[in-house]
């Protein structure tokens with residue numbers, strides 16, 4: 001179980017997240033939804049200890065997550081990756097296991113339909129192929145927790161299906177998956193729970209419980225704290 005307690009985070013002179021608390025259980029896939037600038041990427045980075053200004057606690061099975069960082073795989077948002085960096089598909093995937101050559105790298109490349117592309121530079125791939133490369137790196141890492149930042153952005157229908165199939169299999173095998181997304185369709189319906197975020201956690205529940213006009217209006221409002229929380233069912237609120 002991953003437990004996040006009162007996580008606040010931001011950048012120098014720019015507080016972003018305030019007091020976010022939630023849990024993530026094995027076999028759970030939780031969606032992170034909110035407007036541009038809500039702090040979804042900031043939350044994923046803060047969890048992983050990638051930001052300088054963080055307070056709060058993050059535990060994985062009763063031990064601080066930062067002491068067992070290798071158990072978490074992170075797939076950053078596309079815009080955070082330097083696609084001109086001179087590295088091949090296979091080299092990226094190998095980074096998941098400390099740069100080693102391993103049969104698992106080749107089998108994972110094959111599983112994700114990337115074997116024939118393994119000697120190509122990552123910058124020479126399509127968006128869907130690039131996203132599959134980073135998913136392959138995460139799989140090779142053998143992590144228990146997967147944090148994915150907008151994995152379906154810029155991918156075609158084939159890559160989308162491959163990614164969804166892998167996530168389903170990971171979940172069945174006991175992984176904990178946290179995924180930020182602007183895709184509200186079928187993808188969101190596959191989530192066990194959805195967290196609505198706008199600098200603070202607005203609501204958590206099943207997609208049916210939280211993807212309602214009222215919750216969404218509040219989440220996407222310029223000033224979400226002005227919403228009348230008393231009118232809502234308490235269990236959904238954080």
Ligand SMILES: Nc1ncnc2c1ncn2[C@@H]1O[C@H](COP(=O)(O)OP(=O)(O)OP(=O)(O)O)[C@@H](O)[C@H]1O
Nearest residue numbers: 011012014016034035036037038039040041042043
């Ligand atoms: N490196 C940084 N330095 C300063 N401010 C930043 C930095 N990165 C992000 N921010 C700011 O933090 C806020 C939250 O950004 P974040 O990227 O976490 O939002 P997001 O919910 O992931 O948005 P999107 O859906 O557009 O990806 C924004 O106001 C953004 O401008």
